[in-house]
Amino acid sequence: MGSVRRPARKLEGLKPYDPKYLPADAMMSANENPQDVSDELRRKIEAAVRRVPLNRYPDPLANDLRDLIAEANGLDRDQVLVGNGGDELLFDTALAWGGPGRTFLNMPPTFSVYETNARLTDTDVIDIPRLADEDFAIDEEAVLQAVSGPDSQVDFTIIASPNNPTGLRAPTEFLQALLQATDALVVVDEAYFEFSRMTMRPYLEANENLVILRTFSKAFSLAGVRVGYILGHPDVIREYMKVRQPYSVDAVSQAIARVIFENRAEFETGIEAIISERERMASTLRSLPGVHPYPSHSNWVLFSVPQAKEVWQRLYEVGILVRDFSAAPGLEGTLRVTVGTPEQNDAFLHALRRIVR
Ligand SMILES: *Cc1c(COP(=O)(O)O)cnc(C)c1O
Numbered sequence: 001m002g003s004v005r006r007p008a009r010k011l012e013g014l015k016p017y018d019p020k021y022l023p024a025d026a027m028m029s030a031n032e033n034p035q036d037v038s039d040e041l042r043r044k045i046e047a048a049v050r051r052v053p054l055n056r057y058p059d060p061l062a063n064d065l066r067d068l069i070a071e072a073n074g075l076d077r078d079q080v081l082v083g084n085g086g087d088e089l090l091f092d093t094a095l096a097w098g099g100p101g102r103t104f105l106n107m108p109p110t111f112s113v114y115e116t117n118a119r120l121t122d123t124d125v126i127d128i129p130r131l132a133d134e135d136f137a138i139d140e141e142a143v144l145q146a147v148s149g150p151d152s153q154v155d156f157t158i159i160a161s162p163n164n165p166t167g168l169r170a171p172t173e174f175l176q177a178l179l180q181a182t183d184a185l186v187v188v189d190e191a192y193f194e195f196s197r198m199t200m201r202p203y204l205e206a207n208e209n210l211v212i213l214r215t216f217s218k219a220f221s222l223a224g225v226r227v228g229y230i231l232g233h234p235d236v237i238r239e240y241m242k243v244r245q246p247y248s249v250d251a252v253s254q255a256i257a258r259v260i261f262e263n264r265a266e267f268e269t270g271i272e273a274i275i276s277e278r279e280r281m282a283s284t285l286r287s288l289p290g291v292h293p294y295p296s297h298s299n300w301v302l303f304s305v306p307q308a309k310e311v312w313q314r315l316y317e318v319g320i321l322v323r324d325f326s327a328a329p330g331l332e333g334t335l336r337v338t339v340g341t342p343e344q345n346d347a348f349l350h351a352l353r354r355i356v357r
Pocket of ligand 1: 031084088191214216218
């Protein structure tokens with residue numbers, strides 16, 4: 001016959017994820033750490049990788065790495081699970097807690113992967129939009145109401161804190177109230193917690209329904225390697241184990257992540273520099289005509305600017321790639337700039353000043 005049947009109905013209207021990654025002098029679009037790992041760390045990584053047997057399957061659970069992460073967080077191995085980037089664990093969340101007849105509570109605008117995963121797993125989605133005129137803060141009252149009571153349909157929710165791409169972190173008191181108000185699984189996505197200095201780790205013991213997601217991709221300069229992890233109750237971790245791909249974290253990635261994690265103190269100076277550059281960028285952006293930066297607890301600044309799409313293009317023409325959200329629902333007219341090196345940040349601010357004048 002030569003032809004092919006249609007794929008699953010749920011794929012209709014879905015678009016493949018497109019990070020809109022284009023080559024540029026200043027890559028300021030993907031919230032990566034602008035500094036690659038140091039030469040010294042790279043040598044340690046090379047030595048570790050050289051010892052990895054390539055003909056053998058990796059440890060499916062990455063137990064050596066799990067132990068390091070567990071110890072650093074004052075937890076046991078069975079409270080940690082490592083994945084192929086945080087993204088795999090987000091998909092596993094939808095596989096394990098979503099599905100036909102089940103419901104995910106989303107708070108858009110937020111990381112688009114959450115909603116895509118819900119659709120791919122035939123999970124119903126309830127949206128409680130963030131408050132656009134309050135810097136995209138969570139509509140706390142509406143969320144608490146949606147999850148409360150025995151009639152609540154919500155099976156799980158994911159809250160990015162700080163929220164990508166808007167910037168605010170979720171208030172601890174709210175997250176605590178949410179965890180107490182529901183038995184739905186609450187995943188707090190701490191992909192950027194190193195920049196907000198806030199973690200829900202202290203609330204793990206008292207809340208079986210709390211899962212914390214973290215990644216090596218942002219503060220730890222390891223986006224190219226694909227390692228993330230969750231912290232949670234052992235029973236919850238066990239459910240995740242049932243849906244995960246057995247060998248998703250390859251042996252080379254495990255070896256690299258171990259070296260990075262053991263040497264994570266080295267990244268502290270860079271993290272502090274990013275936080276102070278973020279504040280400098282926000283205050284300069286505030287002084288530009290027509291530009292409105294949103295407050296950020298992370299390593300980027302979202303800002304609105306007239307003719308955002310055209311501004312994006314003109315920045316790109318001078319070698320600066322930022323992320324274009326100008327046509328994204330709820331984010332119309334905005335761009336997101338990742339904090340880069342001081343030189344990149346200067347180049348960006350200088351170019352934007354010339355464009356908006
Ligand atoms: C980057 C990011 C992640 C995880 O990314 P990985 O590279 O897959 O670890 C998770 N959540 C949010 C909100 C992110 O921005």
